[in-house]
Structure formats: structure tokens, C-alpha cells
Amino acid sequence: MTTRRKFLTTAALGAAATPLAAPAIAQSTIKWRMQTYAGAALAAHVAKPAIDMFNKIAGDRMQIELFNADEIVPTGELFRAMQSGTIDAVQSDDDSMASPTQVAAFGGYFPLALRYSLDVPVLFHRYGLDEIWKEEYAKVGVQHVSAGSWDPCNFATKEPVNSLADLNGKRIFTFPTAGRFLSQFGVVPVTLPWEDIEVALQTGELDGVAWSGITEDYTVGWADVTNYFVTNPISGAWIGHFFANQERWNELPEDLQTLFKVCCDQSHYYRQYWYWGGEAYLRVNGDKMKLSSIPDSEWAQVEAAAEKFWDEIASESETKAKVVKIFKTYNADMRRAGPPYRYGDQT
Known part of the structure; x- marks a missing residue:
């Protein structure tokens, strides 16, 4: 009878002659689910272009499936769903997704705090809000990826x-x-x-x-x-963000983390001119x-x-x-x- 020891020895010799195939997990595509606060018509502008760009560049290394408002969970449950891993990433403001952090009230539209859309990135990257947001979300197991501005209210x-x-x-x-x-x-x-x-x-x-x-x-x-x-x-302006489950984020290689950030920043850039031009054009025309x-x-x-x-x-x-x-x-x-x-x- 073949003993366990003999089987292991034989398997080892065979492996030396013919390398084993890589584990299936190493060959598989990383798959994320992301839900946005926006319904389908709005998501086509504020979320889909960035995710399409990411998927095109990442190819078979990683793909993100985008869900619109309330498709997986209600918007008010987005934070908990992301924190628990039901959803891997979220696009929302802090206020709408019921963030338990100390900065929740400032997401969305904090009354009369902002005059122009460009105020948001300046506040985050020159006045220190980015550091505060990252610290607050690190406390609750969520990666704050990127903040940007949307339209006025x-x-x-x-x-x-x-x-x-x-x-x-x-x-x-x-x-x-x-x-x-x-x-x-x-x-x-x-x-x-x-x-x-x-x-x-x-x-x-x-x-x-x-x-x-x-x-x-x-x-x-x-x-x-x-x-x-x-x-x-x-x-x-509306202050909105991209977030990710911290464990899922930590599992990504650095280049995919960077790619996701770049696509988020491209999304913020698109909204800067889409909203700024649209607000004026539609008031007039x-x-x-x-x-x-x-x-x-x-x-x-x-x-x-x-x-x-x-x-x-x-x-x-x-x-x-x-x-x-x-x-x-x-x-x-x-x-x-x-x-x-x-x-x-x-x-």
C-alpha cells in the first residue's frame, strides 16, 4: 500500500521534473463590487467613466463591477456594507452613507461653507482636510481614497x-x-x-x-x-469621496492602488468642468x-x-x-x- 510518506516523496520528485501549475487564485482576476450614491443617469457621468477607465487599463488583473444607487444596499447603509466587506468600494458623501466618523456632517453640502467647486480640492490638499479624513476613516477600517467636488446645492x-x-x-x-x-x-x-x-x-x-x-x-x-x-x-459645492474596504485595499498591489487613485482623480477633473459649465449653460439656455x-x-x-x-x-x-x-x-x-x-x- 502507498503510505502517506511515500506519496509525498513521489509527489516531490514529480514536481522537480514538472513544475506545478500556479495556484488558481494567482491566475484569477481580482474582482470588486462598488456602489455609487448616484442613480443610473447620473452615475453615467460621476462614476461609470472612471470605473470603465480602470477596468480597461487593469484588464484581466482586476475588474470592478459598478452598482447604482440602492442596487445592493440602501444608500444609508453603504458605510456598514463597505466596512463589513459586502461591498468593496463606495462613491458617496459621508453624510448620505451614514458615516460614523466625526467628519460625517461635512460631507455632502455643509451649509454655505463653499463658494466654488475648486474650493474642495484646495481645502483637502492645501488646508489639511485630506489628512483629517484619512485619519478618521483609518479608525473605522475604511480607506479614504480621494475627495472631490460635485455641483452646488x-x-x-x-x-x-x-x-x-x-x-x-x-x-x-x-x-x-x-x-x-x-x-x-x-x-x-x-x-x-x-x-x-x-x-x-x-x-x-x-x-x-x-x-x-x-x-x-x-x-x-x-x-x-x-x-x-x-x-x-x-x-x-458638494464634497464627495471614493472609499474602499481597508482589507481589500491592503490586498491590492501598489500599482493597482495607484491606478485606482488616478482614475478617481480623473473623475474629479471631469466633474469640475461638467458641472461648472453645465450650471451656467442651463441657467441661460x-x-x-x-x-x-x-x-x-x-x-x-x-x-x-x-x-x-x-x-x-x-x-x-x-x-x-x-x-x-x-x-x-x-x-x-x-x-x-x-x-x-x-x-x-x-x-
Whole structure:
């Protein structure tokens, strides 16, 4: 009978003569699943080009399957799903995905903190936010890959909004922190799955949205079911990110990590001009929404309330206070720099 010792000896001799094939895992393609906050029409701009680029370059070494909003888990569960490994990577803001970190309130639209989309990369790469975000997510087992800016945040409504009083009682789909801030002006924040928003506007369940700029209103179909675009911005840009499960990230060779970062940065670059140009073009040439505005004298009340809101958030933790201090320093610098950084509000 063949003993275990004899079998192992024979196998070893055979291996010397004929090398064994590499283990199947070494030959297989690395596969990730990534979910974006965006529905299909929007994801075609904010997520798909970057993932398509990555897959084309990575080839059979690695492929990322992209899922749109709520396809695997609801947006509010994205963080937990990524942390547990159900999803390997996520594109979202901190606020929408219910991040448990101290920086969650600043993702999405932090009220009136930003004027232009270019403010976001400058804050992250010259004023220290990137380091804070990476430290916060390292604490919870998630790799913060890259931050970038999206569009500004404006109201799109079924009825005209020409004063703060017109906001009172309006049921608005918006981000958690933005909703918390806007509720003091009578706004009723409503949370619904992203794909349900258009129908909710048609049925009257919603009176409007404060989730994007005019580019997205046209892209995703909300311009077809709202009538007015309010030009006063709640924030000049959305802060969004690419994230990855830390274990999955650590398993990648360095060149694939670098490739993923480069594709994320390309995505941020594309959005810079897509949104910046789109916002202006559609205000001037769009034929689906009329423009309405709250007078500057009234909107000044919102701006003043935002400063108090910042202090309220800063009082909640040392990390939040650090971020708010950076926002204040940055905005003061921009005002002192004057045009083209800031117009009409130099101190």
C-alpha cells in the first residue's frame, strides 16, 4: 500500500521534473463590487467613466463591477456594507452613507461653507482636510481614497420661491445635515430612495429637492417634474469621496492602488468642468425651469444662521472644531484675496 510518506516523496520528485501549475487564485482576476450614491443617469457621468477607465487599463488583473444607487444596499447603509466587506468600494458623501466618523456632517453640502467647486480640492490638499479624513476613516477600517467636488446645492421646486417665507412647510428631499440646517426656515426634510424622487414630485409627496445644482436636475429628470430653480446656493459645492474596504485595499498591489487613485482623480477633473459649465449653460439656455431668487437682503439671514450652525457643529467634538476652524480660515483667506477668489465680501 502507498503510505502517506511515500506519496509525498513521489509527489516531490514529480514536481522537480514538472513544475506545478500556479495556484488558481494567482491566475484569477481580482474582482470588486462598488456602489455609487448616484442613480443610473447620473452615475453615467460621476462614476461609470472612471470605473470603465480602470477596468480597461487593469484588464484581466482586476475588474470592478459598478452598482447604482440602492442596487445592493440602501444608500444609508453603504458605510456598514463597505466596512463589513459586502461591498468593496463606495462613491458617496459621508453624510448620505451614514458615516460614523466625526467628519460625517461635512460631507455632502455643509451649509454655505463653499463658494466654488475648486474650493474642495484646495481645502483637502492645501488646508489639511485630506489628512483629517484619512485619519478618521483609518479608525473605522475604511480607506479614504480621494475627495472631490460635485455641483452646488440649490432648490428645485414646483412652486416659485421668492422669499424665505415661501420655504415654510415645503417638503424637500435633501441631505441629512442640510435638512437639519434648513428646518429652522420651515423646510420639512424628507428621506426617500433616490429612484423614488421623480415619482414623489409628480404625486405631491415632495414639493421640491435641495440635492443638486441645475445640471443634475436636467440629467436625472427632475427638471421635467419641477418648475423653478432657485438661484440662491445652500452650498457652492458638494464634497464627495471614493472609499474602499481597508482589507481589500491592503490586498491590492501598489500599482493597482495607484491606478485606482488616478482614475478617481480623473473623475474629479471631469466633474469640475461638467458641472461648472453645465450650471451656467442651463441657467441661460435651459427651457424646462424658470429661475427664481430670494432677495440678497433675506438670504443674508441664511448666511448668518450658517455661521451659528458651524459653531454648533464645532461644539460637538474636537475633530469637528478643527474642521470648522479650517473652513473659517479658508473663507477668510479667500475674502482677503479678493477677486477672482471672492467678490464683494472682502473684509
